[in-house]
Amino acid sequence: MFYGHCGRAPREPSLQTDRQNLNMGTSLVNELQRLADALDRESPAASEIPLAAMAEKIAKSLGVKNDEVAILGVSTRWRHLHFLVPQALKNVGFIPLTSNSALAARTVRESRPEINNNFSMVRHATVFEGIKAPTTTGETIQKIISAPILYEGKVIGVMQVSRKGHSPTEAGLDFTADDLGKVLALCKPLGKLVKHLAGE
Secondary structure (H helix, E strand, O other): OOOOOOOOOOOOOOHHHHHHHHHHHHHHHHHHHHHHHHHHOOOHHHOOOOHHHHHHHHHHHHOOOHHHEEEEEEEOOOOEEEEEEOHHHOOOOEEEOOOOOOHHHHHHHHOOOEEEOOHHHOOOOOOOOOOOEOOEOOOOEEEEEEEEEEEOOEEEEEEEEEEEOOOHHHHOOOOOHHHHHHHHHHHHHHHHHHHHHHOO
C-alpha cells in the first residue's frame, strides 16, 4: 500500500549504536525484573506498571520504532489475544487463539519463538497492521520476531518486535539470532507483569 510519501533510507545501526543498545537491553531486563519483584512484595511501585513506557524502552534497546513493539495478553476465558501495547490497538479488536493466519496465535499454541524476515510475503492477518493513529504508522510489517511470554510455564502473552516499511530494504536489517536472544531475555521478567495486567 502506498501512502504518498517518499521512502526512507534503510536503517543501518553502527557498531557504537549496537553496543549502546546491548547495554540498554541489559539494564532494561534488570528494570523489568525489579518491577516483577515489586509485585511479589506488593510494593506500591508495582501498583501501576507503565507498560507503554517500557515498550518504548524496549523499542529503543532493539533499534526499532515505538509502534514496532507489541505486547499481547492471553485471555484464557475468552480464548483470544488482546493488545496491551501499542495503546492505539488496545480497543481495536482481538485475535482468536484458533486463528490460522495470525502469527501471535501460533506463537501461543506452539509456545515457540520465531523470526521471519520475509513476513510481508507470508499469508497473515493484516487488520491491525494497517491501522493509522497518532502513535502508529499503518505501514506494512516486513520483518518480525514473535516470542511467547511465560508465567509458571504457561504462555500468558506474546511479544512481537517488527520492522515496517514499504519494502524489506526500506524496513532495515534482517533480525538475527542475537535479536531473538534479547527479546527472549526481556520476555522472562515480562511474564509476571503481563499476568498482573491481564488480570487472569
